[in-house]
Amino acid sequence: QVQLVQSGAEVKKPGASVKVSCKASGYTFTGYGISWVRQAPGQGLEWMGWISAYNGNTNYAQKLQGRVTMTRDTSTSTAYMELRSLRSDDTAVYYCAKSSGSWNNWFDPWGQGTLVTVSS
Amino acid sequence: EIVLTQSPATLSLSPGERATLSCRASQSVSNYLAWYQQKPGQAPRLLIYDASNRATGIPARFSGSGSGTDFTLTISSLEAEDFAVYYCQQRSKWPPEYSFGQGTKLEIK
Numbered sequence: 040q041v042q043l044v045q046s047g048a049e050v051k052k053p054g055a056s057v058k059v060s061c062k063a064s065g066y067t068f069t070g071y072g073i074s075w076v077r078q079a080p081g082q083g084l085e086w087m088g089w090i091s092a093y094n095g096n097t098n099y100a101q102k103l104q105g106r107v108t109m110t111r112d113t114s115t116s117t118a119y120m121e122l123r124s125l126r127s128d129d130t131a132v133y134y135c136a137k138s139s140g141s142w143n144n145w146f147d148p149w150g151q152g153t154l155v156t157v158s159s
Numbered sequence: 160e161i162v163l164t165q166s167p168a169t170l171s172l173s174p175g176e177r178a179t180l181s182c183r184a185s186q187s188v189s190n191y192l193a194w195y196q197q198k199p200g201q202a203p204r205l206l207i208y209d210a211s212n213r214a215t216g217i218p219a220r221f222s223g224s225g226s227g228t229d230f231t232l233t234i235s236s237l238e239a240e241d242f243a244v245y246y247c248q249q250r251s252k253w254p255p256e257y258s259f260g261q262g263t264k265l266e267i268k
Contacts, residue, residue: 098254
């Protein structure tokens, strides 16, 4: 079955960087994009950016431009999201999701989520 | 950036009742609109894609409608497991850019 498995929880200090991985299985990795979505405690869903697993093209949310980098490794069917200059308001659960449909219109499935805590 | 506005913020209903959730876009998104259900401690689950298509395994009591700027998710007869938070999501442009509504919490009355 199609599955995305993310790396484990992280605790970081303000100003540090975090890199979260998302390993895909059960489908042709290069046929679809991967999006990253985060959810702060008790809040809604925030789209962070998208990467084409085919050619590595990216599109980032304007709010995170300059602090986020998304990459992928086609040899291991794994996508990565790195967020730099972490602040306390970056504390959130970070999800990867397969951008599905012919035009990457929706997200299915989602990874299990990775809790990133930013605290001094 | 396209803004999605969901209403109501909270909906209090009883099992067996009909639920109607609304999502309005700040500009047309054609039919590129999806709905998700999220329960506490879980990742969101796709319910509806392209405005009106049920995802695999989703019960027939869930239905979606609308196009352009106004969309509706209807749950025909609520069951206990349907009480959760629901989000709408749109895709625009290429390379794709997405946004979510702020969510509707469906709670037991």
